[in-house]
Amino acid sequence: MLLEDDAGLRFTFSAGLESAGHDVIALSSCSEAIQALKTFKPDVLVLDLLIDDGSSIEVASFANYAAPEAEVVYVTGSGMFPRGELFNMVNNLRWVLRKPIQIADLNDMISHVALRQSETALSFGQAG
Template sequence: MKVLVVEDDPNLRALWGAVIERAGHTARQVETEPAARDLLMAEPFDLVLLDLFLGETDGVSVANFATYLNPACKVVVITGTALYPKGELFAMAPSIWAVMRKPVDIEDVTALCEHVAGNGTLPPPEALSTRGAEFRS
């Protein structure tokens, strides 16, 4: 499975990329919206792990662009903001499959990747939601 990690924090970006690759997937990493768009146009991805705020821009346009190019692509927003606490992101971008709140448990990131890859290891949504995960219903 191919995963695009879009995160402006270099430590988180490297950590998520390393964990995804250790799980046997391919991870490409970028830090900006323009870099994400360029890579999405060049390669198809199965999953995009997306920080909601990338410097001065937000990632909603990246989410929509990813699924415009590849409707099967899943987008998981990982954010540290307290904005949009009641699922508003799902209304803003129909392409968003799940939202996770920072700090995230790296095992939850791995579980999401495994679920998207078809390995069916995703914990029940209610188990993740206690740690701040929301899923499109």
């Protein structure tokens, strides 16, 4: 799941992730993301921190409840939380990437997080 309010970045990130083989649902608001999480269970959420209709921290928190296996990667241009405070606020946060970002770096991070999930699932005897 990709949450980005900038239409150009949303298109670029979505196209780049899809070309790398990821299934992507791209959304532009926190309310859309929360609604989607009621039926869609993503492996990874790529969230812009500051969205037009608020902070996406509420989306990450809801995902922790609605899709507890999902992990969060923030992609942000914000200078908020420069000392990693965000990791204390979002239980399922795995990485924060600062904009501008190369799509290859985003793909690498998503692949890394997904691989970690597979290894964790296998270590608990679940199908990955």
